[in-house]
Amino acid sequence: MSRKSPAGRGRQGRGGLRNRFRIIGGQWRSRVLSFPPVPGLRPTPDRIRETVFNWLAMQIPGARCLDLFCGSGALGLEALSRGAASVVFVDKSEPALASIREHLSLLGSDSGRCERGSARQFLSRGSGKVDVVFADPPFDQEWAAELCTLLHQGGWLAPGARVYLETSASRGEPELPPGWQVLRSSRAGDVLASLLSPPEPETQQEPTDQEL
Numbered sequence: 001m002s003r004k005s006p007a008g009r010g011r012q013g014r015g016g017l018r019n020r021f022r023i024i025g026g027q028w029r030s031r032v033l034s035f036p037p038v039p040g041l042r043p044t045p046d047r048i049r050e051t052v053f054n055w056l057a058m059q060i061p062g063a064r065c066l067d068l069f070c071g072s073g074a075l076g077l078e079a080l081s082r083g084a085a086s087v088v089f090v091d092k093s094e095p096a097l098a099s100i101r102e103h104l105s106l107l108g109s110d111s112g113r114c115e116r117g118s119a120r121q122f123l124s125r126g127s128g129k130v131d132v133v134f135a136d137p138p139f140d141q142e143w144a145a146e147l148c149t150l151l152h153q154g155g156w157l158a159p160g161a162r163v164y165l166e167t168s169a170s171r172g173e174p175e176l177p178p179g180w181q182v183l184r185s186s187r188a189g190d191v192l193a194s195l196l197s198p199p200e201p202e203t204q205q206e207p208t209d210q211e212l
Contacts, residue, residue: 021074027082049074060084068122070134071093072096073112077100089113090114091114123151131161136166139190145174163198169190
């Protein structure tokens with residue numbers, strides 16, 4: 001869930017769509033969906049979403065996705081529109097999740113699942129592998145390092161997984177744990193969009209004759 005400046009909350013793109021966002025690609029392209037007036041909730045702007053999904057064009061089809069701090073669900077719904085196999089939406093706000101469930105029903109999709117709770121609680125449970133993670137945590141908290149650690153140590157990330165992270169550009173580059181790399185980044189206003197690559201899994205060496 002994005003929590004950016006209150007003055008921009010609930011507006012999207014040049015047209016200033018209040019409490020609405022537009023799916024910009026895929027089978028539901030141009031569909032306009034609404035979201036509840038939850039304090040601090042704001043979808044990722046069109047321009048950034050278009051950039052992010054251009055970065056992920058090869059990863060999204062058939063991908064298992066996780067949308068943390070999902071808020072309006074704009075990122076996860078965009079992924080489903082573009083051919084993702086599944087998306088788990090995680091947020092603490094029940095009104096936000098109820099809205100996403102309505103959207104999934106309206107769009108005729110059974111490929112999304114909503115989980116209420118904090119990202120920390122959800123990730124600590126550990127469950128299955130994902131190919132793409134979307135994370136748009138509150139900008140007033142330093143989440144990047146802990147989030148990456150929870151994803152990696154919890155065994156959430158499939159080989160070749162990618163993590164999309166939104167942080168405040170005014171705070172500079174996010175601090176990441178050792179082994180994590182920033183593959184792509186883009187700035188728009190106070191939003192710093194980063195595409196991250198986790199460390200490669202450690203491989204066990206075959207034992208030598210002397211070790212057998």
